[in-house]
Amino acid sequence: EVQLVESGGGLVKPGGSLRLSCAASGVTFTNAWMSWVRQAPGKGLEWVGRVKSEADGGTTDYAAPVKGRFTVSRDDSKNTLYLQMDSLGTEDTAVYFCTTEHSIGFDHWGQGTLVTVSS
Amino acid sequence: DIVMTQSPDSLAVSLGERATINCKSSQNILYSSNNKNYLAWYQQKPGQSPKLIISWASIRDSGVPDRFSGSGSGTDFTLTISSLQAEDVAVYYCQQYFSTPQTFGQGTKVEIK
Numbered sequence: 001e002v003q004l005v006e007s008g009g010g011l012v013k014p015g016g017s018l019r020l021s022c023a024a025s026g027v028t029f030t031n032a033w034m035s036w037v038r039q040a041p042g043k044g045l046e047w048v049g050r051v052k053s054e055a056d057g058g059t060t061d062y063a064a065p066v067k068g069r070f071t072v073s074r075d076d077s078k079n080t081l082y083l084q085m086d087s088l089g090t091e092d093t094a095v096y097f098c099t100t101e102h103s104i105g106f107d108h109w110g111q112g113t114l115v116t117v118s119s
Numbered sequence: 120d121i122v123m124t125q126s127p128d129s130l131a132v133s134l135g136e137r138a139t140i141n142c143k144s145s146q147n148i149l150y151s152s153n154n155k156n157y158l159a160w161y162q163q164k165p166g167q168s169p170k171l172i173i174s175w176a177s178i179r180d181s182g183v184p185d186r187f188s189g190s191g192s193g194t195d196f197t198l199t200i201s202s203l204q205a206e207d208v209a210v211y212y213c214q215q216y217f218s219t220p221q222t223f224g225q226g227t228k229v230e231i232k
Binding site for chain 2: 063105111
């Protein structure tokens with residue numbers, strides 16, 4: 001069974017930074033493309049960014065609202081995905097989900113971790 | 120970016136009746152080389168993470184009841200719940216994975232009438 005467990009969320013002031021982690025099990029992590037998707041309170045889903053598998057180049061892609069501020073990375077030795085978030089604004093307040101990304105879409109999701117940006 | 124637009128934003132259906140959700144993409148998401156539509160549907164129940172229920176516009180994920188079906192091609196797609204059950208109360212999202220950034224519709228809330 002695939003399990004994705006996010007951690008690292010919390011309250012941060014505007015302009016601050018936070019790093020989220022996602023521990024994966026039950027999946028061949030080294031082969032997986034991994035994405036972050038967020039959901040602002042009471043709102044819909046928004047893709048944030050992804051990292052491809054090392055075999056596929058390990059490259060990253062980002063949504064326009066976070067490009068230059070957020071960094072997605074992975075540590076295949078720890079089966080862990082990261083999201084480094086800098087220069088946070090109130091608009092970044094959301095639940096952040098870790099997902100596996102395959103040719104069929106986002107097929108496995110974590111439970112999410114809440115990030116609140118507020119002074 | 121491809122914009123995904125769902126309709127309606129919400130609907131209330133009686134138990135056992137049909138629920139129909141529409142999704143329109145601003146660009147064609149049918150890849151001609153493999154004749155596949157890069158369209159997925161997700162179900163998000165209250166307080167839960169989203170769950171993939173349909174991919175390639177019409178292929179149910181493993182374990183998804185057959186009362187859920189997807190149809191459409193090109194730019195217009197439909198998710199149908201043939202006989203609504205209480206456990207189907209959720210928000211449903213369409214999503215295109217034809218191009219990056221992958222984009223979602225705004226969601227359709229399905230409730231019991």
